[in-house]
Amino acid sequence: MSILVIADHDNASIKPVTLNVLAAAKAIGGDIDVLIAGDGCGAAAEAAAKAEGVAKVLVTDNAVYGHSLAENLSLLVADLGKGYSHILTSAGTTGKDFLPRVAALLDVAQISDIIKVESADTFVRPIYAGNAVATVQSSDGIKVITVRGTGFDPVSGEGGSAPVEAIDNVQDAGISSFVGEEMAKSDRPELTAAKIIISGGRGMQNGDNFKILESVADKLGAGVGASRAAVDAGFVPNDMQVGQTGKIVAPDLYIAVGISGAIQHLAGMSGSKVIVAINKDEDAPIFSVADYGLVADLFEAVPELDAAL
Amino acid sequence: MKVLVAVKRVIDYNVKVRVKPDNSGVDLTNIKMAMNPFCEIAVEEAVRLKEKGVASEIIVVSIGPKVAQEQIRTALALGADRGILIETDEEVQSLQAAKLFKAVVDKEQPQLVILGKQAIDSDNNQTGQMLAALAGMGQGTFASEVVVEGDKVNVTREVDGGLMTVALNLPAVVTTDLRLNEPRYASLPNIMKAKKKPLEMTTPADLGVDVAASLKIVKVEEPATRSAGIKVADVAELVEKLKNEAKVI
């Protein structure tokens, strides 16, 4: 068996989730090669070479791979991937964008968002917003898979010394181009990697009030998330949304503030180790998953919490 | 220009599913079904493009059992012009759905195909991307804004770090995210009018597509459930528990 892992990276380094994807690859078993496709991505390739269990790092460094445009990247991965039994990447928005194209080009199914490896052809994945868990078996020659990072404990990012091989394979579909981006700037930890998250919902009333959560977050070194209602109401940007259709998180501690606990929200955070809910409605469904529930007005409880830390 | 929209019949998003006792799947008997929420957004976007004079005709397509006509009729009531149901009682997986849509695209030659980003039953998030690859088209996935300009479409996408805008040659595929628009409700007169709009019936065999799946569902289980913990009396008790019992701060 041979596995190709397409790394998430920002050219300078690999994203932590790549180490979780490598753990999934390790669970399948076999030689693991990592592909770094980017523009000026030499440093990311060096970082990938240090990760545990990597046989070889392939680098394609070219402007056509600069913004991970799915049309170009999928041609590259389908081409290189032909020689492998498994192709894996994380179920982030980049992987979800290009990997189904790869599967279609190879005429195989994609297995989305796996949380467990049963064997080389059998995988476990949540369906129906996590209200059911399916075990699926693939009869395809090449298994194309996105991995939910929170399902796998990361391998070590240090200690390896895999060879790095530059590959000259330029695929430009010529049908799409990058126009611009608006990336959220934050010094707080990324939600999918944060150990502690404090999230606010519609109960926060406005964006300004998120400051009281940020103050707690700063004391705890936490990330700040939100429910869809808070994002839709324009309190905070979309990249903060936790849930079925937002980010899937599993921190050690998740504090839900003014969030009712709709199934679509629970789908994104019920894998957290410890859940705290602060809500003034004692019947809010969030309390049915919370380890510690506090029935209180958040505008009193959160400042008190801040003061107590 | 012609716009093709894919709408899937799924369990209503408010319903909590139950796994069947024999673990063969989820129980859908007597369960409320509805249009996939992301497909409602796709229909709405197409209708807005028509209202702006960008789209000339909206065709809705669904793959599913005969009753999926209901979801097509809903889309027709919201403003689509005609429907196509690819009738099958099989559980069609994403690659096969993409092949069926590709066959319809070849026939209808739309300039824009709009799908939901994900069906809330399978949570696959694949079909639009697969269709785009099979048709050799560009794709704007997880769209929060769609602007057609000449022979290009600019799509703003909701990505993990924020927003990213791409320009795609037409024809192209767009998959919708939640904040693209807020779908309208169908008015009673429009629901009546929709009954008279054309709805073509076809089958995978007619379209020359084999819908046999390569993924087998071995079993479906209930997720590990969390039991509710305790209620704390005040912030002081909460902090004490987090420090000394859970040891997470």
Ligand SMILES: Cc1cc2nc3c(=O)[nH]c(=O)nc-3n(C[C@H](O)[C@H](O)[C@H](O)COP(=O)(O)OP(=O)(O)OC[C@H]3O[C@@H](n4cnc5c(N)ncnc54)[C@H](O)[C@@H]3O)c2cc1C
């Ligand atoms: C297809 C689809 C996908 C979706 N995906 C997601 C997703 O990814 N993530 C997501 O979060 N949602 C998602 N949703 C939306 C979801 O169904 C809920 O509408 C949403 O999660 C509700 O957000 P909320 O809990 O903040 O708001 P509400 O349900 O309005 O709850 C607000 C809560 O705040 C409490 N509150 C108000 N004031 C105070 C106060 N002063 N002090 C204490 N508590 C207070 C109230 O008691 C209430 O419980 C999706 C929906 C659909 C249809």
Ligand SMILES: Nc1ncnc2c1ncn2[C@@H]1O[C@H](COP(=O)(O)O)[C@@H](O)[C@H]1O
């Ligand atoms: N059986 C189907 N009928 C109609 N549309 C579908 C079907 N399956 C997938 N789609 C479309 O593809 C989108 C993504 O589905 P999926 O890739 O299964 O998550 C849906 O929102 C629909 O627009």
